[in-house]
């Protein structure tokens with residue numbers, strides 16, 4: 001929709017959209033779909049790169065997407081470690097396999113330092129020492145000091161967006177794209193009811209629905225992943241049962257906005273997809289209490305460890321499948337750095353605080369002698385600096401010795417979708433013949449090609465920030481050329 005019509009709408013007035021004196025029929029420079037970290041980052045970078053009129057469309061009532069729920073651990077190349085940018089890129093490709101594009105992996109690792117500094121410049125403070133996180137490949141994970149780091153990132157970047165005069169239309173779900181004769185793109189969108197926001201399939205527009213059109217010189221799709229879309233899961237990852245919930249909504253209480261809209265919008269517009277079978281399942285919302293690999297041990301119902309806690313999430317999943325188990329127990333003591341969610345996990349009974357190992361065994365119905373043996377062997381491994389069960393070095397591992405002990409049942413949930421829109425190094429979306437779709441960019445979890453079959457811990461938020469920044473700057477550049 002052109003500015004004239006938009007500004008007449010009570011919605012726009014209620015939201016106080018900026019730059020109201022601009023020429024009435026002027027299209028937007030950049031329209032961003034989705035106000036997650038990738039979308040907000042793209043919008044801010046587009047403004048910083050010279051785009052004047054930037055608008056975000058967000059289908060829910062709040063900005064932030066999945067980052068609102070995230071502890072905000074991020075992976076970053078370490079400036080003080082020689083060649084660490086290359087090493088981080090290599091780790092991404094080694095974990096990701098053939099569907100991890102080395103050029104995108106290098107963009108991610110090279111951009112990770114600037115992304116981290118951007119957060120620092122906005123006021124984010126980290127716990128001093130980088131650690132080896134569960135699901136990571138080396139000790140490069142930074143944890144914010146605040147309990148809900150992802151929420152903090154959203155607040156800080158949103159404030160930046162407001163300072164730049166960027167408007168966000170909430171409750172506005174993008175549904176399609178079309179190309180104008182002028183070459184510009186028009187985004188079709190609909191104000192949605194609360195019930196419609198989280199449905200995987202948006203019902204066709206009814207007669208009285210207000211379908212709105214936003215014409216733009218460049219568009220950035222930043223609508224996040226598709227882990228909550230059961231129909232897409234059945235198509236691309238049929239081995240995952242419909243009953244498996246997502247980490248964004250483990251109990252099915254709130255709904256998860258990761259419905260894959262941007263994938264469908266892109267596909268309908270001729271975009272190619274890449275890496276679609278790669279859906280990451282992780283242990284997260286149950287008994288786990290710490291993100292530090294080796295800060296807790298994972299044991300089955302016979303109190304035996306079955307995998308290295310420092311392994312990749314794909315290996316953890318495989319180990320569980322091989323053992324034929326659908327859950328395990330996470331056990332730690334009082335000495336490890338606990339995640340922010342520990343309070344609510346204790347309150348809801350997901351995690352039990354126990355004075356003794358015997359009490360932990362009773363809580364989890366584990367054989368006590370086997371548990372004692374497993375803990376003793378683990379503590380000995382920690383002392384030796386090498387895991388006696390797997391042969392792996394133990395860098396930040398802790399013995400399980402200081403009461404109280406914490407134990408809780410953990411399962412795998414859908415966490416992240418690696419597959420998505422295929423893009424080039426400028427994040428311009430590619431069509432099925434590998435040609436860039438002029439003026440259409442993608443950033444964040446909606447884009448495929450970075451992480452491949454197994455994403456490393458902390459790389460999702462870093463990717464949202466890094467590729468949001470690239471997409472925003474490229475979209476601004478495209479818009480300025482089109483003026």
Ligand SMILES: Cc1cc2nc3c(=O)[nH]c(=O)nc-3n(C[C@H](O)[C@H](O)[C@H](O)COP(=O)(O)OP(=O)(O)OC[C@H]3O[C@@H](n4cnc5c(N)ncnc54)[C@H](O)[C@@H]3O)c2cc1C
Nearest residue numbers: 034036037038059065066070072073174224444445458461
């Ligand atoms: C519980 C949890 C914890 C996590 N913790 C971490 C962590 O600590 N570190 C890490 O690196 N990663 C973490 N992740 C992953 C990380 O948060 C996400 O991958 C990342 O935030 C994705 O950002 P995004 O902007 O691409 O997508 P999203 O955050 O999903 O944002 C997309 C936005 O687009 C909106 N949208 C969708 N469709 C439309 C449409 N049609 N029209 C308009 N708007 C639309 C959505 O409502 C949403 O606001 C976590 C994820 C979860 C679920």
